[in-house]
Amino acid sequence: MKFKEKALKLHKKKKGKFEIKSKIKIKNKKLLSLAYSPGVAEPCKKIVEDKKNSYKYTARGNLIAIITDGTAVLGMGDIGAEAAMPVMEGKAILFKEFANVDAIPICLNTKNVDEIVKTIKLLEPSFGGINLEDISAPRCFEIEERLKKELNIPVFHDDQHGTAIVVLAGLINSLKIVKKNIKEIRIIISGAGAAGIAITKLLLAYGAKNIIVCDSKGIISKDRELNKSKREISKITNLKNEKGELKDAIKNADVFIGVSKGDILSGEDVKNMNRNSIVFALSNPNPEIKPKVAKENNAKIIATGRSDYPNQINNVLVFPGIFRGMLDYKIKNIDNKIKIAVAQAIAKSVKKLDRKHIIPDVFNKKVVRNIKEAMRNFKTVS
Amino acid sequence: MKFKEKALKLHKKKKGKFEIKSKIKIKNKKLLSLAYSPGVAEPCKKIVEDKKNSYKYTARGNLIAIITDGTAVLGMGDIGAEAAMPVMEGKAILFKEFANVDAIPICLNTKNVDEIVKTIKLLEPSFGGINLEDISAPRCFEIEERLKKELNIPVFHDDQHGTAIVVLAGLINSLKIVKKNIKEIRIIISGAGAAGIAITKLLLAYGAKNIIVCDSKGIISKDRELNKSKREISKITNLKNEKGELKDAIKNADVFIGVSKGDILSGEDVKNMNRNSIVFALSNPNPEIKPKVAKENNAKIIATGRSDYPNQINNVLVFPGIFRGMLDYKIKNIDNKIKIAVAQAIAKSVKKLDRKHIIPDVFNKKVVRNIKEAMRNFKTVS
Numbered sequence: 146m147k148f149k150e151k152a153l154k155l156h157k158k159k160k161g162k163f164e165i166k167s168k169i170k171i172k173n174k175k176l177l178s179l180a181y182s183p184g185v186a187e188p189c190k191k192i193v194e195d196k197k198n199s200y201k202y203t204a205r206g207n208l209i210a211i212i213t214d215g216t217a218v219l220g221m222g223d224i225g226a227e228a229a230m231p232v233m234e235g236k237a238i239l240f241k242e243f244a245n246v247d248a249i250p251i252c253l254n255t256k257n258v259d260e261i262v263k264t265i266k267l268l269e270p271s272f273g274g275i276n277l278e279d280i281s282a283p284r285c286f287e288i289e290e291r292l293k294k295e296l297n298i299p300v301f302h303d304d305q306h307g308t309a310i311v312v313l314a315g316l317i318n319s320l321k322i323v324k325k326n327i328k329e330i331r332i333i334i335s336g337a338g339a340a341g342i343a344i345t346k347l348l349l350a351y352g353a354k355n356i357i358v359c360d361s362k363g364i365i366s367k368d369r370e371l372n373k374s375k376r377e378i379s380k381i382t383n384l385k386n387e388k389g390e391l392k393d394a395i396k397n398a399d400v401f402i403g404v405s406k407g408d409i410l411s412g413e414d415v416k417n418m419n420r421n422s423i424v425f426a427l428s429n430p431n432p433e434i435k436p437k438v439a440k441e442n443n444a445k446i447i448a449t450g451r452s453d454y455p456n457q458i459n460n461v462l463v464f465p466g467i468f469r470g471m472l473d474y475k476i477k478n479i480d481n482k483i484k485i486a487v488a489q490a491i492a493k494s495v496k497k498l499d500r501k502h503i504i505p506d507v508f509n510k511k512v513v514r515n516i517k518e519a520m521r522n523f524k525t526v527s
Numbered sequence: 528m529k530f531k532e533k534a535l536k537l538h539k540k541k542k543g544k545f546e547i548k549s550k551i552k553i554k555n556k557k558l559l560s561l562a563y564s565p566g567v568a569e570p571c572k573k574i575v576e577d578k579k580n581s582y583k584y585t586a587r588g589n590l591i592a593i594i595t596d597g598t599a600v601l602g603m604g605d606i607g608a609e610a611a612m613p614v615m616e617g618k619a620i621l622f623k624e625f626a627n628v629d630a631i632p633i634c635l636n637t638k639n640v641d642e643i644v645k646t647i648k649l650l651e652p653s654f655g656g657i658n659l660e661d662i663s664a665p666r667c668f669e670i671e672e673r674l675k676k677e678l679n680i681p682v683f684h685d686d687q688h689g690t691a692i693v694v695l696a697g698l699i700n701s702l703k704i705v706k707k708n709i710k711e712i713r714i715i716i717s718g719a720g721a722a723g724i725a726i727t728k729l730l731l732a733y734g735a736k737n738i739i740v741c742d743s744k745g746i747i748s749k750d751r752e753l754n755k756s757k758r759e760i761s762k763i764t765n766l767k768n769e770k771g772e773l774k775d776a777i778k779n780a781d782v783f784i785g786v787s788k789g790d791i792l793s794g795e796d797v798k799n800m801n802r803n804s805i806v807f808a809l810s811n812p813n814p815e816i817k818p819k820v821a822k823e824n825n826a827k828i829i830a831t832g833r834s835d836y837p838n839q840i841n842n843v844l845v846f847p848g849i850f851r852g853m854l855d856y857k858i859k860n861i862d863n864k865i866k867i868a869v870a871q872a873i874a875k876s877v878k879k880l881d882r883k884h885i886i887p888d889v890f891n892k893k894v895v896r897n898i899k900e901a902m903r904n905f906k907t908v909s
Contacts, residue, residue, distance in 0.1 A: 152566030153573065153584070159550045161586025162562060165629040166548035167620035168541045174834050177889065180544060181617040181835075181843070185813050186601055191535065192610035193603075202535070202545025203612040219568055223576075226652035228574035230585040235563040238549035247547040249631055252652045260649065267646050270608035270634045403546030431563045451565075452556050462564070507559065 162234040163241075163250070200273065208247045209274040209468055211236050212265060214256050217281035217304070217339070220429055226252035229279060236278065236303075236464070244465030244513045246472065248276065258284050262291050269296055272427055273472055276464065277302040282338040293478065298361045299471045301479055305343035307460035307467070310484050311400060311504070312344050312425060313351055314491035315458050318503040319400075319446045323421040326350045331398045331419070334358045335433060336405035337365060337375050344402060345378055350481035351488075356382040357398075363390040392417075399423065407431025414480075415442040424448070427458050446500045455501040462491055462505060465514040470520030485524050490519035544616040545623075545632070582655065590629045591656040591850055592648060593618050596638050599663035599686070599721070602811055608634035611661060618660065618685075618846070626847030626895045628854065630658065640666050644673050651678055655854055658846065659684040664720040665756045675860065681853045683861055687725035689842035691850070694726050694784060694807065694887070695733060696873035697840050700885040701782075701828045705803040708735045713780045714802070716740045717773055717815060718787035719747060719757050726784060727760055732863035733870075738764040739780075740744035743787075745772040774799075781805065789813025797824040806830070809840050812871050837883040844855050844873055844887060848895040852902030865905050 146154070156162070169180050178184050188202035200206040215229035216222070233250030240248040249272075253264060267273060275298060277289055285302055292300040301307075318392045320327060332353055334341050337360040345358055358365045360376050365371065366386050383478050387394065393400060395414045400423045403410065410433045415424060424439045426432035429450040438449045448456035467487055470476060476483065494505040494512045505512050528536070530552045538544070551562050560566050568582035582588040597611035598604070615632030622630040631654075635646060657680060659671055664666045667684055674682040683689075702709060713747045714735055718724050719742040740747045740760050747753065749761045749771050769776065777783060785792065792815045794848055794896060797806060806821045808814035811832040818836050830838035849869055852858060858865065876887040876894045887894050 148561075148566065149569050152561045152569040153576040155561050155566075155739070156570040156584040160588060161584070161590070162550050163586055164548050164550055164589070165619060165623050165631070166546050167623050168544050168546055169537070171620065171624050174889070177843075178834050179530075179534045181614075181621060182601060184530065184537075185613045185617045186603060187531050187534040188538040189600060189603060189606060189610045192612070193606050196607075196609045199609040199612060202538040202543070204545055205612065206542060207546070209542070218571060221565060221568060224571060224575050225578075227578045227581040228571045230574070230581060230587065231567045232563075232652065234585060235567045238551060238553065238564060239548060241547050241549050242553050249547070250653065251650065254649045254652050257829060260645075262651050263642075264646050267636045267642065268633065270636050271612065271632065310891075330555040365686060419752050452560050461559075470838060507556070 156231060162231075162238050179378050186203040194499055199270070204329050205271070205273045206245060207245070207472055208249070208272055209240070209275045209276055209472070210249050210251050210268060210272045211240075212251045212253065213278045214253050214261055214280055214313045216256055216279070216284070218279045223281065226254050232434065233278060236276075237382050239461050240465050240468065243461065244469040246292050246465060256284075258287055261288055262295070265292055266295055269298060272298060274299045274301070276468065276469060279304060282342070283372050285339050286342075286480070287454065298479070299477045301336050301464075301471070302339065302468065303460055303464050304339040306347075306479060306484060307463040308340040309347040310405065310463045310467070310488045311458050311460050311487035312427070313347055313485065314422070315425065315456065315504045317488060317492040318346070318495060318498055319423045321498065322500055322503070323423065323445055325399055325421070328354050330355065330400055332356045332400040332402065333391070333394050333398045335401070335409065336360070337378060337400055338404070340404040342374050344404065345382060347481065347484055349381060351485055355384070357387060357394045358382050359391045359394055377379065395449055397493050398485055401425065401433075401444040403433030403468060404429055405433060407433065410434035412438045412442040415444050418444070421445040425458060446503060448503060456503050457507070458504060459507055461507050462512055463487065463516075466516030467520070469513055470517045473517065474524035476520060476525055486519040486522070490515040531894045535847060537669055538613060557786070567786075586629060587653070587655045589627070589854060590631070590654055591622070591658055591854070592631050592633050592654045593622075593658045593660050594633045595660045596635050596643055596662055598638055598661070598666070600661045605663065608636050612696070615660060618658075621843055622847050622850065624716065625843065626851040628847060628850045638666075639761070640669055644677070647674055648677060651680060652804060656681045656683070656849065656850060657721060661686060664724070665754050668722050668724075668756050672685050675825050679859070681859045681861065683849065683853070684721065685842060685846050686721040688861060688866060689845040690722040690786065691725040691729040692845045692849070692870045693840050693842050693873065693884065694809070695729055695867065695870035696844070697838065697886045698730070698782065698805070699870060699874040700877060700880055701805045703880065704882055704885070705805065706829055707781060707803065710736050712737065712782055712786065714738045714782040715776050715780045715850065716775070717785040717791065718742070719760060721784070722786040724760055724880030725802065726786065727764060729863065729866055731763060733867055737766070739769060739776045740764050741780055742758060742777055746770055746776050784814075785809055785815030787815060789815065792816035794820045794824040795827050797821050800826070803827045828885060837886050840886060841889055843889050844894055845898075849902070851895055852899045855899065856902055856906035858902060858905050858907055865902060868901040868904070869898050872897040
């Protein structure tokens with residue numbers, strides 16, 4: 146059977162990928178009366194006394210919602226709420242399997258920013274955290290920003306920050322191998338959506354000085370007409386105000402990071418990069434350049450988003466562990482310091498570092514442990 | 528340890544009562560690529576083709592949301608969203624344990640009817656059904672009515688219809704024992720909230736002719752100033768337009784059904800009922816009259832909402848089975864015919880009918896089976 150048919154069959158047979166599990170077997174009237182009426186009134190009363198007790202007496206302390214509007218799902222774009230669910234369910238079981246986080250997938254029947262923000266605010270009392278997922282840019286920026294201000298629980302947009310963190314982890318290790326310094330290299334980022342913008346900001350926070358971001362129209366420079374998020378990028382990157390296309394930008398670059406679309410980079414482009422070039426072609430399922438072509442054109446380190454090539458840059462390395470840490474240490478705001486610490490924790494989880502192993506295997510159990518350990522330093526003292 | 532302490536300890540130790548369980552163990556890269564990227568795109572595409580495929584390829588066909596605003600929780604009233612969660616979680620595990628229905632507890636941070644309706648509409652694509660719970664009257668009536676019109680998935684307010692169905696089940700069996708006919712008896716209902724109003728309507732649909740409903744101000748009659756739902760009740764009950772208090776109404780009654788508050792019925796009141804009287808004192812934890820007092824005053828059949836007396840009228844006998852049937856047979860609208868069929872299915876599940884066994888034990892496994900069997904006749908043909 147072909148891969149696609151197998152995937153369909155698996156989903157159909159299982160009728161979705163998650164279910165509810167009771168932590169208490171209600172096997173007699175005694176247990177029924179303790180876990181339900183009348184005993185259940187006791188934890189209710191404790192929470193009336195202090196809302197914080199909801200973390201003690203309900204599932205909330207280990208429970209998050211994965212929320213999407215279905216507008217930017219995998220490579221498929223705006224496929225709608227119903228059709229986004231298989232991805233959200235997939236994410237939910239990865240949260241559980243990798244870090245024992247209970248995650249509820251929720252697909253909202255609206256694309257309106259105000260409605261999304263409002264709905265999530267109304268859902269707040271039920272959850273210990275919110276993972277925003279597959280919401281298209283630039284709406285995702287406003288939604289995250291507003292929710293971070295208005296909610297008392299952590300909010301994390303994985304497509305931005307999860308991706309940025311795992312890219313930084315891969316870059317930290319790559320730079321070790323090629324012996325280059327983040328402050329001295331020229332970095333080209335292709336893609337100015339959620340991922341591209343978050344990667345740019347995190348690399349700047351980590352010390353990068355020379356970043357050029359390209360979108361489908363070429364180099365982002367101050368002179369262009371830009372939306373709010375790209376305008377912000379134009380002020381903190383491309384300091385010499387270069388103009389032109391991706392093929393112009395890439396000349397003499399040390400690092401290429403693609404989070405855009407397949408086959409937009411040529412062998413010639415890679416050849417024009419500096420010696421010991423690093424190429425992260427992360428578009429899925431088609432990378433910005435085929436790894437074979439990049440290699441033939443002297444790329445030293447090549448990473449993709451795919452599991453069938455070496456160096457898979459996958460944010461499954463980030464989101465289970467970072468939510469484990471957020472929940473366990475009651476961390477509300479994931480700032481750049483925490484993101485960098487998490488990227489370093491992932492980078493150091495690699496068993497034996499070489500150019501084909503710049504990032505840990507997704508099944509490497511040290512990753513979640515190391516992330517959690519790193520986040521401990523940012524614990525909220527209450 | 529005392530009961531209350533035990534209940535608290537159980538909730539604290541387990542940190543809530545439910546968790547997520549993955550249906551697929553992601554034990555290698557092959558499974559990761561089938562259940563998540565890139566394989567997960569295949570079920571997504573099928574749902575883009577036809578939204579109904581969400582029932583085939585996701586958990587939706589077995590997944591409901593239990594939604595409250597925390598305004599009418601058990602006997603505690605308006606305790607707020609966070610504090611309502613232990614009850615919602617309790618319900619969620621009962622759904623799973625009794626009928627293998629996956630239910631997500633959701634407590635909303637609003638009491639505004641429009642906001643509640645709007646939020647549930649936006650949540651619709653994620654669920655196969657909605658169980659409304661512990662929302663105060665008369666708001667609950669409007670919320671349910673609007674959602675039934677505006678959603679394409681079933682909506683069921685358990686405090687109304689679950690309670691009405693289980694009361695009818697108990698009454699069907701009680702009338703068999705005392706050999707009285709529903710059409711000929713005088714029924715007094717104390718309480719005109721969600722439960723009282725739903726019970727009244729269902730008993731009328733079942734054939735009752737003579738019902739008097741009392742609220743805290745006495746008999747509901749046309750001449751009183753009434754809210755919308757009570758005004759409706761005043762037109763279909765109390766046809767002789769009686770006036771007075773509960774103690775006046777109860778004279779020569781055959782059946783008393785209390786869904787109001789503790790200790791409002793005296794022994795004298797029960798003594799004033801007809802021979803072979805039936806007393807359902809369902810207020811929790813304090814019944815409208817103590818069973819012992821009712822018995823001393825010639826009540827033939829006595830039921831309460833409590834597990835420590837015979838004849839516990841508990842809607843845990845209804846909600847797991849009725850949602851099992853709704854999901855399996857794609858029944859969107861639970862009308863009076865279905866409610867009566869379900870009540871009859873519950874009534875016939877009693878092992879050996881006598882005055883101390885008018886209703887099945889909550890652990891009687893035949894109940895869910897019989898309900899499902901009865902609902903099969905109402906299957907939606909698609």
